[in-house]
Amino acid sequence: MKKVLLLLAAAMLAAAPAKAVTLGGQNWTATGTILTLTPAVPTGNQPLNVQCVICGDNQPQQQANFGYTNFKNNGSDSDLLFFSTNVAGGGNPGPDTVGIGYDGTFLRDYIAAHGAVNLTFAVGIDVNDAGKTPQVLESFYLLNLTQKTVLAAFLGPADIGSKNNGTGFPDYTLEGFNIALGSDISIGDQLIFFARISNASDGPDSFFLIPNVEIVTPLPATVWLFGSAIGGAAVLLRRRRRKEANV
Numbered sequence: 001m002k003k004v005l006l007l008l009a010a011a012m013l014a015a016a017p018a019k020a021v022t023l024g025g026q027n028w029t030a031t032g033t034i035l036t037l038t039p040a041v042p043t044g045n046q047p048l049n050v051q052c053v054i055c056g057d058n059q060p061q062q063q064a065n066f067g068y069t070n071f072k073n074n075g076s077d078s079d080l081l082f083f084s085t086n087v088a089g090g091g092n093p094g095p096d097t098v099g100i101g102y103d104g105t106f107l108r109d110y111i112a113a114h115g116a117v118n119l120t121f122a123v124g125i126d127v128n129d130a131g132k133t134p135q136v137l138e139s140f141y142l143l144n145l146t147q148k149t150v151l152a153a154f155l156g157p158a159d160i161g162s163k164n165n166g167t168g169f170p171d172y173t174l175e176g177f178n179i180a181l182g183s184d185i186s187i188g189d190q191l192i193f194f195a196r197i198s199n200a201s202d203g204p205d206s207f208f209l210i211p212n213v214e215i216v217t218p219l220p221a222t223v224w225l226f227g228s229a230i231g232g233a234a235v236l237l238r239r240r241r242r243k244e245a246n247v
Contacts, residue, residue: 101190124170
């Protein structure tokens with residue numbers, strides 16, 4: 001089985017590098033960086049110092065003009081898909097509806113004002129996990145809503161069990177974001193975040209900005225294909241282990 005999956009991954013790497021991502025009924029051209037997911041060492045409580053872009057009622061905002069999606073997960077939804085929205089306390093528009101994007105200048109000004117002069121940042125993830133098995137981060141994207149391109153992406157699946165107690169303390173960070181002007185971002189472009197979690201449990205998770213984090217080296221577009229293959233392999237192996245456990 002493992003040999004078959006490795007051959008599949010190799011075949012995908014040899015394929016054409018261009019890849020389209022379909023989210024919210026729209027096609028996005030995958031041209032950006034691949035994000036890395038790492039366990040976080042908490043440096044402070046999120047509501048006191050940084051802004052979330054997707055969160056729930058237990059994540060208050062200290063800036064009224066900073067929009068965020070309040071998706072109000074009560075623990076009963078096992079598969080969560082949501083876009084961010086530039087409306088303070090705005091509800092989740094739904095998996096097939098793209099929300100209102102952030103003005104790129106607004107985000108750049110916020111990141112720069114918090115010390116990230118190179119306009120790099122990370123996204124912290126606060127996990128509220130009450131299940132016997134950890135929640136799974138299936139994917140996370142930073143999208144250019146104007147140009148219909150992917151600026152950064154995490155291609156899961158990856159288990160994200162709760163590691164740090166307390167609301168607003170990050171359990172994980174997604175690193176590798178850069179919103180400096182360039183070929184993928186122009187003045188006036190609208191940016192938006194997208195997240196998907198499966199096996200969700202307990203209260204709402206949150207995704208919030210952590211400015212001034214070094215960016216990883218951009219990877220070739222073929223890595224998108226490799227990431228998809230590895231993600232599929234992980235799902236198959238997980239299912240196989242569960243079947244063996246049941247037997």
